[in-house]
Amino acid sequence: MTDATICSTSLAAAQNSLMLYDTLTASKRRFVPMQAGRVGIYVCGMTVYDYCHMGHARVMVGFDVIVRWLRQLGYKVNYVRNITDIDDKIINRANENGETISQLTERFIQAMHADEQKLGCASPDAEPKATLHINAMQQMIQTLIDKNLAYQGAGGDVYYAVERFADYGKLSKRKLAQMQAGASERVGVSDDKQNPFDFVLWKSAKPSEPHWASPWGAGRPGWHIECSAMSTCCLGETFDIHGGGHDLQFPHHENEIAQSEGATGKTYANNWMHMGFINIDGEKMSKSLGNFFTIGEVLEKFHPETVRFFLLSSHYRSPVNFSDTALKESHTALSRLYQSLKSAEAIGKVVIDNAAWASQAGQAFIEAMNDDFNTAKATSVLFGLAASINRAIKAEQTAEALHLACTLKTLASVLNIAQATPSEFLQAKIGNEAGLSDEQIEQKITQRATAKSQKNFALADSIRDELKRLGVELEDSRAGTSWRRI
Structure with a gap:
């Protein structure tokens, strides 16, 4: 049996044991794709009016590894992540800067891609832009109106009527009646809205704002309808996995379900995945709270691979506490892997070896990743290998040390860490830091x-x-x- 066959056999068998936590059912269950051997995944992307922060980095890196693992298992993956390029924040920022919306959005799209590449993330297979899917959004809105799930208010805006969708709140586990009772003193029903929780599908045009012609007058889409239209255009009315940050569960993803399932009468996504928050002093990192760090700012102080490793050191659903101390600890830990590889490279060439997947460490790694993509447990396998390499070298078991190093490098390749030469990582000068050349x-x-x-x-x-x-x-x-x- 060849190395490639060993790899194929070990990983193909592992397809059947992949467990995924589904937010909708609040349970971990075996992943079964709609079509054997293929996976369609949609992730809510960035609104491109500013530089990406570390919360965005977690979504980028987290889903990059999820997609990499699905492909390692042998799946053909269609990974779609949208770009929101029309939004109130975008309009306001462009006006503040005295530039056009397209100038602003293209600049930040390029910056987003640069951040993504530095963090070692592969590009999605498709990046649909909201402004290029207006017709699909209008068609979905018209379907919702025809089904009496949406209405046009007196001011011209079109709203989704949440009370007419029986399952509203099923993702976030919220009951509409309880939300209404809690909001009764805080939220009033406007002249336009029939219910305070009705949300906008189409905004009527304001003077000087970008707009498109529609059956309801000139205007632009609401945020939620954008993802419903783009995801179904790219992946179909039902697809395997929908993902995003934890903060998108409500109202964004809840509203996506209401729109999409209301329009099609079909299940929107079979599995829902959400990344945990990045916290600063116990509060989630976000632009709205003003406690965020951009990816660029962090990369001025830390190696990109250190940042990636930091994000993978916790389970994707768990909150992560961000600090310089935590990143320094991650750098020290990652350096240990590279030091072991460096010691092995003094013996011989360390290469990717597909037979590694059939080893005891390979099987432990597969088990960890198949347990809802548990990268924290998977990286512990790598540190076990590093310790074994060091012991083998000390015992002058050179062949064993080299074999273990190849195993480490192979398993780590799925996480896209420990793939540089040891000197490239260990001797890297970070950002614009002072110090010796x-x-x-x-x-x-x-x-x-x-x-x-x-x-x-x-x-x-x-x-x-x-x-x-x-x-x-x-x-x-x-x-x-x-x-x-x-």
């Missing part, structure tokens, strides 16, 4: 070697200590002295 470090190492050859050990030690104070750690071996940034 590579050339200055090498000069110091040469000076130290000269001091040691002259038996001036006090000077050699002082150079080592100086480098450590400046964030550079030396490691002496039979092959010479290597270094890494700490």
Whole structure:
């Protein structure tokens, strides 16, 4: 049996044991796609009026790994993530900046893609833009009106009538009657709305705002209808997985269900997945709270792979506490993997080896990832391998050490970590940080070697200590002295 066959057999069998937590049923269940061997997944993307923050990074990285694992299991995946390029925030920001909406959105789309690439995320298979699907949105709105699930208010806006959709609240586990009672003192019914929780499908045009012609007058779509139209256009009326951030469960995803299922009479998505919050001092990170850090700001201080590893060190549904300390700990942890690989590379070439999936570590990794994409447990398998590599090298079991290193690199490839050369990661200069250049470090190492050859050990030690104070750690071996940034 060849390595490729071993890989194929181990992973194909694992398809049948993939368990996924579904937000709608609040249960973990075996994943069964609509069509054997194929998966359609839609993720709510960014509203492109500003730079992406770390909350967006979690969605990017989290679903990137989910898609990578589905493909590793042998599925053909159609990964769709939309771009909201028309919205109140976009209009207001463009006006503030004195630029056109298209100038603003294209600039931030490019910035989003740059952030995504730095974080090691593959591009979605499709990125539909809201402004290119207006006709589909209007068709869905008209269907909802024809089914008496939507109405036009006196002011021209078209609303969805939530009371007419019997299952409204099923995703977020909210009862409309209870929401209405809780809102009675806070939310009044406007002249336009029949119910305070009715939401807009089509906004009538305001002076100087972008608009499109429609049966209800010139206007533009509401936010919720955009995703219903784009997802069904790209994946069909029912598809396998719908995902997004935890904060989108209500009202956005709840409203998507009401629109889509109201229009088609079919189940909208068979599985719902939501990423946990990034927290700062106990509060979720968000632009609305003003406590967010952009991806660009974080990458000025930390290696992109460190940020990716930090996000994968917790289960995707769990909240993550963001801090410089947590990222420094992640960098130290990831460095341990690279240090083990570096030690193995002194023995021989470390390569991707498909036979790794049939190993005990490979099976443990599969079990972790098949348990609702448990990357926290999967990374613990990698650290077990790193410890085994170090023990094998210490025991001079070189063939075993190299074999384990190839296994580590292979398993880590699905998470897209530990794939650079050790020196690329360990010696990387981050952002615009001050500090010694590579050339200055090498000069110091040469000076130290000269001091040691002259038996001036006090000077050699002082150079080592100086480098450590400046964030550079030396490691002496039979092959010479290597270094890494700490």
